[in-house]
Amino acid sequence: MPANLRWYPDELPALAQSSSSTSALETAVRTLQNDARTQSIRQALSRRSAGVIAAAEQNRGAIVIGSLMPLVIDPIARSQPATQTVASVGTVGYVAGGAGSTLNSRTTDKLTIATDTFTGLGERMIYGHKGRVAASNLRSGIYAGGSASFGTDGAFGTGEIEEFSYATETSATLSFSSFGFGHIAAGAFSSTSSSFFVGVSESSSPIRKLGFDSKQVSQVAASFGEIHFFSSFGTPSRCVVIFSLPNWGARGVNLFSFATESVSRNPTLPYTNYAASDRQVLGNGSSGWLFGGTPDSPTSIYRYSPAAASFTQIAAASPSVRNAATIGSSAVGYLCGGVSGGIYHFWNSFYTNSGVQSCSKFTYSTESIAALPSTLTLARSHPVGISNFAGAFV
Numbered sequence: 001m002p003a004n005l006r007w008y009p010d011e012l013p014a015l016a017q018s019s020s021s022t023s024a025l026e027t028a029v030r031t032l033q034n035d036a037r038t039q040s041i042r043q044a045l046s047r048r049s050a051g052v053i054a055a056a057e058q059n060r061g062a063i064v065i066g067s068l069m070p071l072v073i074d075p076i077a078r079s080q081p082a083t084q085t086v087a088s089v090g091t092v093g094y095v096a097g098g099a100g101s102t103l104n105s106r107t108t109d110k111l112t113i114a115t116d117t118f119t120g121l122g123e124r125m126i127y128g129h130k131g132r133v134a135a136s137n138l139r140s141g142i143y144a145g146g147s148a149s150f151g152t153d154g155a156f157g158t159g160e161i162e163e164f165s166y167a168t169e170t171s172a173t174l175s176f177s178s179f180g181f182g183h184i185a186a187g188a189f190s191s192t193s194s195s196f197f198v199g200v201s202e203s204s205s206p207i208r209k210l211g212f213d214s215k216q217v218s219q220v221a222a223s224f225g226e227i228h229f230f231s232s233f234g235t236p237s238r239c240v241v242i243f244s245l246p247n248w249g250a251r252g253v254n255l256f257s258f259a260t261e262s263v264s265r266n267p268t269l270p271y272t273n274y275a276a277s278d279r280q281v282l283g284n285g286s287s288g289w290l291f292g293g294t295p296d297s298p299t300s301i302y303r304y305s306p307a308a309a310s311f312t313q314i315a316a317a318s319p320s321v322r323n324a325a326t327i328g329s330s331a332v333g334y335l336c337g338g339v340s341g342g343i344y345h346f347w348n349s350f351y352t353n354s355g356v357q358s359c360s361k362f363t364y365s366t367e368s369i370a371a372l373p374s375t376l377t378l379a380r381s382h383p384v385g386i387s388n389f390a391g392a393f394v
Contacts, residue, residue: 088138090329093387094121094164095336097146098325098380099130099353109376110169111336113329113387116361120377126171127160130382133188135195137212140165141386142174142195144188161210166388174215187230189239190391191258196220196239200228209261222263224254231290231326233283236393240288240306242281253304258393266309280318282326282333284364285393291318291335291362298322303367314367319360325385328362334372335360337380355381 095118096108106128108121129146136142144161161174186198186205193213199206205227207220230243241254253266280291290302290311301318302311324338336359339352357375362368376383 088166088388089392090331090387090389092166093327093334093385093389094141094169095325095327095376095380095383095385096125096164097128097130097132097143098337098355098383105378105380107378108164108169109336111327111334111359113332116372117374118359118376121169124164124169124171126162126173129160132384133186133197134384134386135188135190135197135210135391136386136388137190137192137195137391138388139167140212141390142188142210142212143171143384143386144197146384164386174210186224186227186243187232187241189232189234189241189256191234191239191393192391195391196256198224198227198230198241207256207263220261222256222261224263231281233281233288234391234393235283235285235306238306240283240304242288242290242304253309255306280322280324280326280335280338282328282335282362282364284328284330284333287364289314289333289362289364289367291324292322301367301369316367316369319358319369319371321356321358321360323382324360325380325383327385327387327390329387329389331364333362333364334385335362336385337376337383339381353381355379355383 091113093111093113094108095111096105098105106123106125108124110119110121111117112119125143127143127146132143132146134141134143141164142161143164146160162171163174164171186200188195188197190196190212193211195210195212197208197210199208203226205224207223209218209220210216224241224243227241227243230241232239232241234240238258239256241256243252243254255264255266256262257264282289282291287306288304290304292298292300299317299320301314301316303314304311319335321335321338321340324335327334327336337355337357339354340356357377357379359372359375360369361372
């Protein structure tokens with residue numbers, strides 16, 4: 001027998017001469033295997049302990065179950081279906097259409113939110129009408145309606161629809177004109193799975209639903225009342241629609257439930273006078289901000305709280321531009337393009353093509369607004385905006 005079974009390789013010649021060499025060798029091998037297994041277990045336990053400690057530090061206050069720690073997930077990310085890319089939420093926006101220097105512009109400007117910079121992509125739209133409405137999720141945006149003319153006829157539009165893919169940054173036509181997508185001017189909003197388009201009506205404004213994946217169209221059972229223009233922002237459970245009637249500024253707040261696809265009126269604001277007819281509303285997923293104030297105070301900004309169902313004027317002043325395209329993320333929002341001067345009402349703005357290239361950035365946490373150094377590649381008086389933050393809710 002060797003002096004130490006663990007050192008058997010050095011004493012192997014002696015083992016070969018021993019009558020008990022076979023059993024001794026087997027014992028030595030088993031001992032080595034047991035030592036290796038014990039060491040592996042110790043290392044695994046050490047790594048597990050370190051992982052639990054690190055996870056506990058990162059998730060202080062959370063319940064530890066073994067070595068599995070709950071992840072802190074943004075509510076927006078948590079609501080995404082598997083077909084959407086969570087990592088891309090609120091990273092990019094696009095401004096297109098409009099009039100201004102080019103009445104029927106098909107060009108698109110891309111805004112990289114992390115750097116606040118615009119990049120001109122050239123002609124990426126199929127129909128470059130002014131006054132189009134759009135709904136988007138994390139993968140694409142759908143444009144609808146709009147017009148290539150000025151005056152009152154330009155306030156309504158056509159049934160032309162196209163989908164803009166964020167991955168390819170190109171558009172494709174969707175053929176749904178026959179289902180009543182014509183004359184869309186009121187507005188649009190979206191959930192993670194579907195886009196919703198609201199028609200202009202003097203009695204009951206219809207809501208049409210278009211699935212992002214299925215490309216199937218249906219009409220929602222519920223409808224809004226009389227609406228001519230509206231702005232909106234989303235929360236995890238519903239869309240807040242701040243609407244207006246012709247020539248009279250905003251007239252109320254409607255709520256659209258994503259779960260039930262039903263409409264309700266804000267009971268505490270039956271006849272509000274806050275202006276949303278210039279379509280300038282930004283939202284961060286919990287609150288919304290109206291730019292343009294009221295008809296008699298067009299430079300005010302009002303914060304709307306869905307929880308409190310109330311408007312509050314903030315200290316910052318709204319820029320003098322109206323009809324700007326709105327895009328953003330959960331941290332910042334942007335007002336891009338539009339018209340300047342004394343035209344405070346969306347309806348009246350259809351009689352002008354004097355667009356601007358400027359863009360203003362609004363930071364939600366500080367409620368401050370400032371002009372961006374980077375601008376659109378051309379003046380746009382009636383642009384439309386889409387982003388991969390809009391439609392981020394179920």
